[in-house]
Amino acid sequence: MKRVNENEIFIRDFFKTKQKILKGLFWEKRLFWAKVLIIFSFIILWLRFFHLQVVKYSYYLKKAKERSVISYVIRAPRGEIITSDGVVVATNRAVFQLYLDPELIKDKEDEILYKLSKILGEEFGSLKERYYLAKKTFLGRVLIKRNLSWDEVAKIMVRRYYLPGVKVEVESERFYPYGEIYFHLLGYISKITLEEYKKLREEGYSMEDYIGKIGIERAFEKILKGKNGVIEIERDAYGRLGKVINRVAPIPGEDLIITVNHSLQVKAYELLKDKKGAIVALSPQDGSILAMVSTPSIDPQKFIDGFTQEEWRRINSSPDKPFLNRALQAYPPGSTYKIITAIAGLKAGVINSVNNSFFCPGYFKLGARVFRCWEAKGHGNVNFIKAIAYSCDVYFYTLASKLDIDYLAEISKEWGLGKTTGLGWSEEKEGFVPNRAWKEKTFKEPWYQGETVVMGIGQGYLLTTPLQMARVYMAIGNGGYLYKPYIVKKIKSLNGNITNIDPQIEKKLNLDPQHLEWIREGLSEVVEIGTGRAAFVPGVNVAGKTGTAQVVSLAMKKIKALEHHAWFVSYAGMSSPQIVSAILIEHGGHGGSAAAPLARELYKNYFGIKEPEIAITETNE
Amino acid sequence: MKVNSIKEIFRENFWGLFVVFILAILGILNQWIIAETTSILWKNLFWHLVGLISLIFLAFLIDYRKIPFNIVWYSYLVLILILLILFFLKKRWIDFGFISFQPSEFIKPILVLLISLIASKEPNPYLKLKTLAKLILIILIPLILIFPTDVDYAFIMVIMFISFLIFIGIPRKILFSLIFIGLLVIFLVSPIIWKNLKPHQKGRIYGYLHPEKYAQTWSYQLNQSLIAIGSGGLWGQGIKGGWSTRLHYLPAKYTDLAFAVWAETWGFIGVNLVLFLYGYLLYFCIKISSTAKDWLGKYLALGVGLILFWQALFNLGGCSGIFPMTSIPFPFLSYGGSVTISLYFLLSLMFNVAFKRHFFK
Numbered sequence: 001m002k003r004v005n006e007n008e009i010f011i012r013d014f015f016k017t018k019q020k021i022l023k024g025l026f027w028e029k030r031l032f033w034a035k036v037l038i039i040f041s042f043i044i045l046w047l048r049f050f051h052l053q054v055v056k057y058s059y060y061l062k063k064a065k066e067r068s069v070i071s072y073v074i075r076a077p078r079g080e081i082i083t084s085d086g087v088v089v090a091t092n093r094a095v096f097q098l099y100l101d102p103e104l105i106k107d108k109e110d111e112i113l114y115k116l117s118k119i120l121g122e123e124f125g126s127l128k129e130r131y132y133l134a135k136k137t138f139l140g141r142v143l144i145k146r147n148l149s150w151d152e153v154a155k156i157m158v159r160r161y162y163l164p165g166v167k168v169e170v171e172s173e174r175f176y177p178y179g180e181i182y183f184h185l186l187g188y189i190s191k192i193t194l195e196e197y198k199k200l201r202e203e204g205y206s207m208e209d210y211i212g213k214i215g216i217e218r219a220f221e222k223i224l225k226g227k228n229g230v231i232e233i234e235r236d237a238y239g240r241l242g243k244v245i246n247r248v249a250p251i252p253g254e255d256l257i258i259t260v261n262h263s264l265q266v267k268a269y270e271l272l273k274d275k276k277g278a279i280v281a282l283s284p285q286d287g288s289i290l291a292m293v294s295t296p297s298i299d300p301q302k303f304i305d306g307f308t309q310e311e312w313r314r315i316n317s318s319p320d321k322p323f324l325n326r327a328l329q330a331y332p333p334g335s336t337y338k339i340i341t342a343i344a345g346l347k348a349g350v351i352n353s354v355n356n357s358f359f360c361p362g363y364f365k366l367g368a369r370v371f372r373c374w375e376a377k378g379h380g381n382v383n384f385i386k387a388i389a390y391s392c393d394v395y396f397y398t399l400a401s402k403l404d405i406d407y408l409a410e411i412s413k414e415w416g417l418g419k420t421t422g423l424g425w426s427e428e429k430e431g432f433v434p435n436r437a438w439k440e441k442t443f444k445e446p447w448y449q450g451e452t453v454v455m456g457i458g459q460g461y462l463l464t465t466p467l468q469m470a471r472v473y474m475a476i477g478n479g480g481y482l483y484k485p486y487i488v489k490k491i492k493s494l495n496g497n498i499t500n501i502d503p504q505i506e507k508k509l510n511l512d513p514q515h516l517e518w519i520r521e522g523l524s525e526v527v528e529i530g531t532g533r534a535a536f537v538p539g540v541n542v543a544g545k546t547g548t549a550q551v552v553s554l555a556m557k558k559i560k561a562l563e564h565h566a567w568f569v570s571y572a573g574m575s576s577p578q579i580v581s582a583i584l585i586e587h588g589g590h591g592g593s594a595a596a597p598l599a600r601e602l603y604k605n606y607f608g609i610k611e612p613e614i615a616i617t618e619t620n621e
Numbered sequence: 622m623k624v625n626s627i628k629e630i631f632r633e634n635f636w637g638l639f640v641v642f643i644l645a646i647l648g649i650l651n652q653w654i655i656a657e658t659t660s661i662l663w664k665n666l667f668w669h670l671v672g673l674i675s676l677i678f679l680a681f682l683i684d685y686r687k688i689p690f691n692i693v694w695y696s697y698l699v700l701i702l703i704l705l706i707l708f709f710l711k712k713r714w715i716d717f718g719f720i721s722f723q724p725s726e727f728i729k730p731i732l733v734l735l736i737s738l739i740a741s742k743e744p745n746p747y748l749k750l751k752t753l754a755k756l757i758l759i760i761l762i763p764l765i766l767i768f769p770t771d772v773d774y775a776f777i778m779v780i781m782f783i784s785f786l787i788f789i790g791i792p793r794k795i796l797f798s799l800i801f802i803g804l805l806v807i808f809l810v811s812p813i814i815w816k817n818l819k820p821h822q823k824g825r826i827y828g829y830l831h832p833e834k835y836a837q838t839w840s841y842q843l844n845q846s847l848i849a850i851g852s853g854g855l856w857g858q859g860i861k862g863g864w865s866t867r868l869h870y871l872p873a874k875y876t877d878l879a880f881a882v883w884a885e886t887w888g889f890i891g892v893n894l895v896l897f898l899y900g901y902l903l904y905f906c907i908k909i910s911s912t913a914k915d916w917l918g919k920y921l922a923l924g925v926g927l928i929l930f931w932q933a934l935f936n937l938g939g940c941s942g943i944f945p946m947t948s949i950p951f952p953f954l955s956y957g958g959s960v961t962i963s964l965y966f967l968l969s970l971m972f973n974v975a976f977k978r979h980f981f982k
Contacts, residue, residue, distance in 0.1 A: 027919060030788050038930055045896065053855065054854070063851075238869065
């Protein structure tokens with residue numbers, strides 16, 4: 001019994017020990033797997049945090065900033081624009097603007113808008129409509145009302161506590177004191193569009209910015225704009241604003257001093273007011289622009305104050321196209337171009353004396369074609385001076401018929417036609433000078449000499465802008481210096497430093513002094529005895545050329561809208577020329593009667609001459 | 622002999638204790654960074670101090686080998702009773718006014734003790750079927766009770782203790798059939814569970830699957846957590862400098878997302894520090910489990926290690942978007958009375974095993 005028991009105990013002990021050893025071995029193996037599990041998990045976690053915090057750091061920082069920092073743009077005041085005689089024509093004024101932050105009034109928009117409508121005395125419905133429309137189109141704050149009165153500001157400020165998300169801010173706003181007079185010259189500013197914003201975001205533009213359109217405002221946008229400032233404020237999860245973490249003061253734009261003579265500009269606008277046309281006046285000494293007016297015009301202030309729907313519709317659909325700066329649009333130059341034909345003729349040696357004369361029977365025959373002179377009964381025998389003075393078409397038909405088109409085109413281009421003048425405004429047109437190659441390419445037809453004849457009196461395919469024509473006469477007036485027209489003469493920075501902008505000469509034209517004298521004499525005769533007598537100013541030497549550009553065939557002459565374009569391009573001065581002007585009246589009729597009297601008024605203003613009104617005898621051309 | 626062994630104990634466990642101490646300090650620091658009012662800060666400091674003192678006290682003065690089975694068993698039953706009452710009250714907490722007490726937190730140390738005590742009586746490498754059934758029952762009862770009020774916790778505790786049982790030794794055949802049955806049950810039951818999930822629990826799943834789509838709703842929490850962690854960068858945004866923390870964008874920043882605060886404040890460097898310290902603590906548990914001289918000790922040390930591991934994994938995985946967000950606190954860094962006390966209780970069990978190694982004959 002006893003032995004069996006001992007044996008059993010022994011065997012049991014043996015198995016127990018074996019199990020224990022086994023268990024010990026198993027345990028170490030399992031602990032190994034536990035370690036593997038832990039290490040594997042920790043590596044995953046480590047990689048995940050590495051990914052979040054190191055790889056995607058900037059992404060999440062950006063998200064965090066978008067969420068917890070709200071930044072307000074402080075718009076830089078735009079630079080002022082001042083004329084050469086010291087009149088401020090574009091400035092800024094301080095106004096109170098009422099803003100609403102949609103983020104802060106998420107659930108109670110209607111309530112706040114209702115309260116505001118009561119304070120502002122506006123209809124709730126229209127205010128609400130305006131708010132939701134603006135909220136959709138613009139990011140960030142919504143401008144509820146511009147230019148608050150002191151009374152409204154006071155009413156809002158005392159109720160500020162009940163109006164969360166409502167902000168009244170003082171901002172500087174563009175102000176154009178002279179309205180329509182300067183529209184095409186200064187341009188205007190309007191709120192940045194989404195496409196512009198996408199392009200200009202890198203340059204520091206904000207969604208609430210204004211950007212210059214046309215004229216100086218666009219051409220000198222970079223200088224006038226300045227640099228926006230910013231205030232960054234922390235905003236917590238409940239929309240409460242905390243501390244300011246960053247504040248960058250705005251840098252105001254620089255002021256521009258322009259070459260324009262204010263009283264001349266005002267006069268020019270008065271002269272054109274009810275017409276459709278353009279006046280551009282240059283100084284022959286340096287090519288600076290003394291005045292530039294185009295009508296019909298728009299009040300640039302309206303782009304800030306807002307148009308009524310009716311006004312906006314009218315401006316955009318008007319057949320008069322008030323947005324166009326007509327001084328920079330291309331028109332057929334009519335007889336004002338005869339000067340170029342004359343120069344080409346002189347240079348080519350077709351005529352070599354003032355006394356070379358042609359007989360004008362009232363028409364010119366080339367082959368089977370008959371070209372008419374504007375004076376149906378004819379001018380009789382005309383020499384060079386007389387031809388210019390009376391604008392005899394036959395004389396210039398004859399001259400042109402002896403010239404090659406490519407040569408005429410070359411001379412035209414030499415005098416700055418057919419390309420932009422170097423003003424640097426994107427709205428400026430190039431005009432057009434045809435030549436043989438162009439004709440063949442476009443119409444698959446040869447150039448006919450008859451077309452050269454037509455071009456000799458400034459008709460046909462030829463197109464020039466008033467500014468280009470003014471430049472041609474500038475070069476005649478100053479002895480052949482073709483300046484680039486310019487308008488900004490000084491840039492005044494914030495600390496008072498003035499940068500002068502020097503006039504730039506494009507080229508000195510190669511002109512025979514004898515030829516120049518003949519042409520000048522002819523131009524003087526225009527005003528003395530010829531077609532431009534209406535431009536005569538006592539005590540001032542005015543010399544110029546009228547032009548009547550045909551735009552339609554004779555049969556349709558009855559319709560007013562299709563009358564000829566009236567031109568008068570001239571220079572004037574006491575002894576030497578001091579001012580050049582180009583006047584264009586669209587569908588105005590004859591240059592001598594519609595455009596030349598305006599030049600007279602303009603020069604009277606410029607030279608300060610007062611004289612009793614005398615009846616001006618009407619002339620045809 | 623005795624002085625020597627005390628020196629020896631200290632030398633061997635110095636780094637383990639040191640890491641715990643540092644983690645406790647980091648936890649206090651983190652709550653200070655989060656705190657807007659001082660009351661939570663002081664409460665947190667209090668719980669950590671109580672925890673640390675009881676850790677030292679329990680680890681030195683009590684011998685795990687002499688814990689009477691009955692006491693553990695009875696406290697288990699009492700806990701079940703409390704959970705049963707809460708089950709019918711549909712509550713998670715017992716509120717004493719000044720403090721609230723979360724009984725489900727105390728399931729962890731008691732279950733670890735109970736499982737280890739029962740399992741260590743058998744010398745076999747694999748548990749006997751009968752014992753296994755008993756243990757599974759012991760685990761499931763409290764978890765079923767907390768399931769309606771705290772799905773996340775119940776789910777994670779299933780993972781904690783089943784993995785513990787697997788390490789203790791479930792026979793292979795039974796393990797595989799259990800996994801098979803488990804998958805089958807999940808497959809059959811999950812539609813029913815899904816239907817009965819509360820909207821916010823469903824939302825967490827949606828939010829996990831499409832964080833960007835539900836950024837303002839279901840995954841708001843996850844999204845804010847990711848922004849906080851990501852914007853911390855390599856060096857962090859500095860003490861009390863984090864936008865997410867300071868400007869109230871982080872929800873549950875005291876508890877579930879306390880680690881996101883840490884990551885935002887100290888950046889990837891700080892995350893590495895905590896991961897390293899915590900990883901060392903887990904390694905230390907496994908080392909103790911390996912060197913312990915009896916099975917009870919080995920089981921206890923591994924059990925504690927596993928609980929700490931899963932808890933950290935689900936918290937970190939949740940706030941960094943690896944797993945769906947669960948409301949599991951991160952040990953040491955998160956605020957919570959019951960959580961902290963339960964944590965130190967678990968640690969004291971593990972250190973007790975470590976210290977008593979030298980008192981075997």
